[in-house]
Amino acid sequence: MKKLHVGTLVAYIILTIFAIITIFPFIYMILGGLMSFQETTAIPPTIIPKHFQWGNYAKVFKQAPFARYFLNTFIVASVTTIVSLLNSLLGAFAMVNLEFKGKKILQMVMLSLLMVPGEAIIFTNYNTIARLGLLNTYLGLVLPFLTSIFYMYYLQSYFGSISKTIYKASMIDGASDWNYIWKILVPMSKGGLFTVGLLSFISSWNSFLWPLLVTNEDTMRLLNNGLSSFASDAGAETELQLAAATLTVLPILILYFIFRKQIIQGVVRNDLKG
Amino acid sequence: MVCIFMIDEQFVQVKNLRKVYDNGHEALKDVSFSVKKGDLVCLLGPSGCGKTTMLNMLAGLLDPTSGDILFNGKSVVKVAPKDRQIGYVFQNYALYPHMTVLQNVMFPLTVGKNKRSKAEAEKVAKKYMEITQITELANQKPGNLSGGQQQRVAIARALVQEPQILLMDEPLSNLDARLRLKIREEIRSLVKRVGITTLFVTHDQEEALSIGDKIILFNNGVIQQDDVGQNFYLEPNNYFVANFVGNPVIDNFAVKIADGKISGSDFEIPLAALDQDRIKGELTPGEYTLSVRPENILPSEQGHFTAKISDVELIGRERILKFDHDGIQARSLVNLETTIQRGDQVQLSMRLDRIFLFTKEGTRVY
Amino acid sequence: MKKNQTKAWLFLAPTVILSTLFLIWPILRAFVMSFQSGSLINLSWTGFSNYKYIFSDPEFWSSMSHTILYAVVTVPIGLAISVMLAWMIFSKVKHKSFWETTFFMPYVTSTIAIGIVFRYIFNGDYGILNFVLKFFHLPTANWLDDPSMSMITVIIFGIWTSLAFNIVILMGALRNIDPNFYTIAEMYGASSNEKFWRITMPQLVPTLAFLLTMDVISAFKVYTSIYALFNGQAGVGNSASVAVFYIYNKFQMVGTPGVAMAATVILFLLILLTTFLQRKLMKKIGEN
Numbered sequence: 001m002k003k004l005h006v007g008t009l010v011a012y013i014i015l016t017i018f019a020i021i022t023i024f025p026f027i028y029m030i031l032g033g034l035m036s037f038q039e040t041t042a043i044p045p046t047i048i049p050k051h052f053q054w055g056n057y058a059k060v061f062k063q064a065p066f067a068r069y070f071l072n073t074f075i076v077a078s079v080t081t082i083v084s085l086l087n088s089l090l091g092a093f094a095m096v097n098l099e100f101k102g103k104k105i106l107q108m109v110m111l112s113l114l115m116v117p118g119e120a121i122i123f124t125n126y127n128t129i130a131r132l133g134l135l136n137t138y139l140g141l142v143l144p145f146l147t148s149i150f151y152m153y154y155l156q157s158y159f160g161s162i163s164k165t166i167y168k169a170s171m172i173d174g175a176s177d178w179n180y181i182w183k184i185l186v187p188m189s190k191g192g193l194f195t196v197g198l199l200s201f202i203s204s205w206n207s208f209l210w211p212l213l214v215t216n217e218d219t220m221r222l223l224n225n226g227l228s229s230f231a232s233d234a235g236a237e238t239e240l241q242l243a244a245a246t247l248t249v250l251p252i253l254i255l256y257f258i259f260r261k262q263i264i265q266g267v268v269r270n271d272l273k274g
Numbered sequence: 275m276v277c278i279f280m281i282d283e284q285f286v287q288v289k290n291l292r293k294v295y296d297n298g299h300e301a302l303k304d305v306s307f308s309v310k311k312g313d314l315v316c317l318l319g320p321s322g323c324g325k326t327t328m329l330n331m332l333a334g335l336l337d338p339t340s341g342d343i344l345f346n347g348k349s350v351v352k353v354a355p356k357d358r359q360i361g362y363v364f365q366n367y368a369l370y371p372h373m374t375v376l377q378n379v380m381f382p383l384t385v386g387k388n389k390r391s392k393a394e395a396e397k398v399a400k401k402y403m404e405i406t407q408i409t410e411l412a413n414q415k416p417g418n419l420s421g422g423q424q425q426r427v428a429i430a431r432a433l434v435q436e437p438q439i440l441l442m443d444e445p446l447s448n449l450d451a452r453l454r455l456k457i458r459e460e461i462r463s464l465v466k467r468v469g470i471t472t473l474f475v476t477h478d479q480e481e482a483l484s485i486g487d488k489i490i491l492f493n494n495g496v497i498q499q500d501d502v503g504q505n506f507y508l509e510p511n512n513y514f515v516a517n518f519v520g521n522p523v524i525d526n527f528a529v530k531i532a533d534g535k536i537s538g539s540d541f542e543i544p545l546a547a548l549d550q551d552r553i554k555g556e557l558t559p560g561e562y563t564l565s566v567r568p569e570n571i572l573p574s575e576q577g578h579f580t581a582k583i584s585d586v587e588l589i590g591r592e593r594i595l596k597f598d599h600d601g602i603q604a605r606s607l608v609n610l611e612t613t614i615q616r617g618d619q620v621q622l623s624m625r626l627d628r629i630f631l632f633t634k635e636g637t638r639v640y
Numbered sequence: 641m642k643k644n645q646t647k648a649w650l651f652l653a654p655t656v657i658l659s660t661l662f663l664i665w666p667i668l669r670a671f672v673m674s675f676q677s678g679s680l681i682n683l684s685w686t687g688f689s690n691y692k693y694i695f696s697d698p699e700f701w702s703s704m705s706h707t708i709l710y711a712v713v714t715v716p717i718g719l720a721i722s723v724m725l726a727w728m729i730f731s732k733v734k735h736k737s738f739w740e741t742t743f744f745m746p747y748v749t750s751t752i753a754i755g756i757v758f759r760y761i762f763n764g765d766y767g768i769l770n771f772v773l774k775f776f777h778l779p780t781a782n783w784l785d786d787p788s789m790s791m792i793t794v795i796i797f798g799i800w801t802s803l804a805f806n807i808v809i810l811m812g813a814l815r816n817i818d819p820n821f822y823t824i825a826e827m828y829g830a831s832s833n834e835k836f837w838r839i840t841m842p843q844l845v846p847t848l849a850f851l852l853t854m855d856v857i858s859a860f861k862v863y864t865s866i867y868a869l870f871n872g873q874a875g876v877g878n879s880a881s882v883a884v885f886y887i888y889n890k891f892q893m894v895g896t897p898g899v900a901m902a903a904t905v906i907l908f909l910l911i912l913l914t915t916f917l918q919r920k921l922m923k924k925i926g927e928n
Binding site: 007008011012014015018019021022023025026028029032040041042043044045087088090091093094095098099100101103106110113115116117118119120121123124125126127128130143144146147149152177202205206208209213223224227228231232238241242244245246248249252253255256257260261263264267268269 | 645647648649651652654655656658659661662663664665666667669670673680721724725728729732733737739740741742743744745746747748749750751752753754756757758759760761765766767768771800803804805808809811812832857860861863864867868871872884887888891892897900901904907908911912915
């Protein structure tokens with residue numbers, strides 16, 4: 001009995017240490033963003049600022065067009081999420097409920113494409129976008145991501161778990177495929193679609209390399225690129241960098257805390273990697 | 275065109291229907307039958323016999339490989355399911371889990387060409403919910419309903435389009451035994467009241483016999499017999515039918531015909547003793563199977579053979595006497611009052627006007 | 641089911657068209673470009689010269705060795721810590737979903753933003769890490785500005801980042817183990833340790849194999865975290881240059897897309913090989 005107790009205690013201690021290591025950077029980021037310049041470079045390091053310097057945020061917005069970055073990121077993440085979800089939804093429906101020639105081959109091609117790492121094709125895609133004259137445009141930012149074989153595959157497994165007779169029943173009830181998708185399939189898989197949407201939105205929000213390649217005008221930058229160039233420009237003003245970082249992370253963290261269950265379950269369900 | 279005068283009579287006609295799946299499996303081989311308007315017909319058979327394939331093709335969920343299906347004299351092979359004027363009740367009911375009972379029943383009237391105003395759809399839906407006695411469940415989700423209730427919702431949803439034909443795929447198999455008896459009577463009285471032509475798929479012979487105006491028995495993609503219920507007992511077409519229908523199952527004895535008599539391992543019956551009117555084929559010398567239903571082989575003073583009773587089983591109002599004959603277990607169905615016990619030596623006598631003779635290929639000759 | 645040829649392809653059209661354009665085409669294109677030289681607008685065939693070039697380029701070899709070093713160190717350590725933490729959450733403590741939520745946070749947050757925080761924490765002069773080390777009388781280091789420390793810093797950040805996904809997936813796998821296994825083991829008096837090694841670990845093997853592959857692949861692709869830590873650089877004097885850095889540099893900065901694509905093809909082959917080995921491994925496990 002006593003031995004069991006010790007094991008539990010050790011577990012709590014180790015978990016707490018690692019939890020602190022995990023959370024500390026986030027807390028330090030928020031606190032650091034509210035410090036004065038002196039406090040950020042003081043030794044011993046300041047943990048809690050004496051006076052919260054809310055003015056740091058005003059400075060950030062003054063020095064770089066963060067509002068614009070927000071808008072750009074929001075537009076890009078929303079469009080990417082909605083359109084790619086729609087496209088993968090339609091594709092997954094066809095793969096699950098319709099019979100057609102070449103289905104097996106298509107499924108095999110899709111499965112092997114899942115293995116292609118984004119980094120291996122991102123530069124040639126840049127080339128394509130450049131040739132289409134879409135550098136520094138919203139379309140250029142979203143175009144390669146308007147469908148996702150990954151999400152399609154995920155939704156296939158989701159739709160596959162819905163009994164086939166439901167689809168047959170809807171056919172007999174007089175519903176078209178379009179009716180079936182919107183009146184039955186979508187309402188029945190709300191949870192899965194929502195999770196996929198969330199994950200897609202988050203990974204789009206956090207995207208970095210692709211927008212770095214296809215935008216070089218400040219007005220078309222996304223948050224993470226804006227943040228990283230701001231970090232170089234702001235030089236030694238660590239408190240401003242941290243305030244800007246907080247701005248970038250906070251919306252997603254809020255989203256995460258509201259929907260943590262759906263997000264974690266969604267990732268576990270199909271071992272999704274965003 | 276030839277049978278124009280029959281249109282009213284034969285509401286559903288299936289002609290030389292064949293279905294070969296992509297994997298080469300031939301689910302139906304040249305199937306033809308017809309159904310009268312207003313009849314309740316059971317498609318009966320063991321699993322994998324093609325009966326569900328048949329139903330799916332009637333519904334238009336599957337395309338036949340060849341052959342034709344006519345509803346009311348018109349070919350429907352090229353008609354989409356939604357335009358066939360059919361209702362379909364699935365084995366698992368296939369209720370939409372995110373909709374209430376009312377929304378489920380209304381659904382067929384809110385999409386496609388049967389679309390009506392919301393008020394009208396609701397009115398029609400409520401009418402059928404009343405008929406199926408689910409009015410008070412209107413706002414429940416299917417997940418909260420019992421199997422029997424879900425069943426009724428499924429039937430109401432199938433009827434709400436006021437279809438010409440109702441197709442039911444093993445609708446009772448998900449219910450417990452007592453409920454099954456009750457619901458099957460309800461289904462029969464309901465479809466008779468509505469007057470709808472119904473095809474009912476089941477693997478349960480008792481269900482088929484009790485509910486069907488006629489039964490079509492399938493095996494291996496071929497119709498074995500298309501007949502009224504009692505004839506499956508009294509006049510089975512072949513060895514398969516005789517063995518598939520009947521509980522307890524029929525007794526089979528290997529026999530030879532030679533020298534004007536039927537000889538089993540320990541009995542002989544002169545061919546002259548048979549009812550000559552029942553002879554269907556030539557009783558040429560050779561090997562046959564003599565089959566007799568357990569109720570037609572009974573203990574008597576002067577039997578065809580003697581057997582030792584190996585077990586006595588009580589089934590409700592009757593007892594089954596089990597005995598080994600020529601290494602095969604056989605049964606005799608006797609009334610409850612019998613005093614015969616395990617181990618008794620009993621003389622057994624067959625009713626010769628009730629026995630069947632089948633060739634090795636299963637064809638009935640007597 | 642009835643055949644619905646055209647309708648099906650209509651539903652699939654957006655996905656098929658977009659994947660052809662931005663997934664299949666670029667792979668083929670990258671492969672072709674790896675045999676060409678010149679600028680993007682003016683490419684000409686040069687055979688294997690790009691491959692010859694990268695194989696004799698010390699920068700390529702140092703990038704590749706950094707990448708492999710990163711994968712070989714980060715992945716096993718990250719995985720080991722994850723298994724330990726996941727098992728503790730699963731079997732020892734209450735409020736499992738609280739712990740899970742906490743440890744998963746890094747997965748959803750921007751690497752760039754967190755990299756900025758780590759840059760601050762790792763700062764040699766006023767960073768909190770050195771302060772804590774000093775407090776415990778441990779040796780401090782110049783994490784960011786000392787070239788010999790660059791890869792260690794990157795690896796620490798990499799481990800910190802990798803725990804989130806690993807832990808959540810492992811928790812999912814642990815929950816899937818039939819609890820009756822543990823009940824039976826307890827009836828036979830198995831200790832906590834015995835339960836872990838005799839029941840849990842064997843059941844986790846497929847998940848571990850999966851995570852190993854996923855982690856190795858993402859280690860091969862490491863880029864953003866280094867970019868964030870060193871403010872857009874690959875460490876002082878390219879001391880933390882990795883494969884994707886090399887490719888980016890050759891493609892965008894030096895302007896030799898052919899060389900970049902040759903390196904991309906090599907990286908792609910490495911990833912394919914890893915996936916292939918994982919398949920084999922899984923099959924072997926499946927057979928046992």
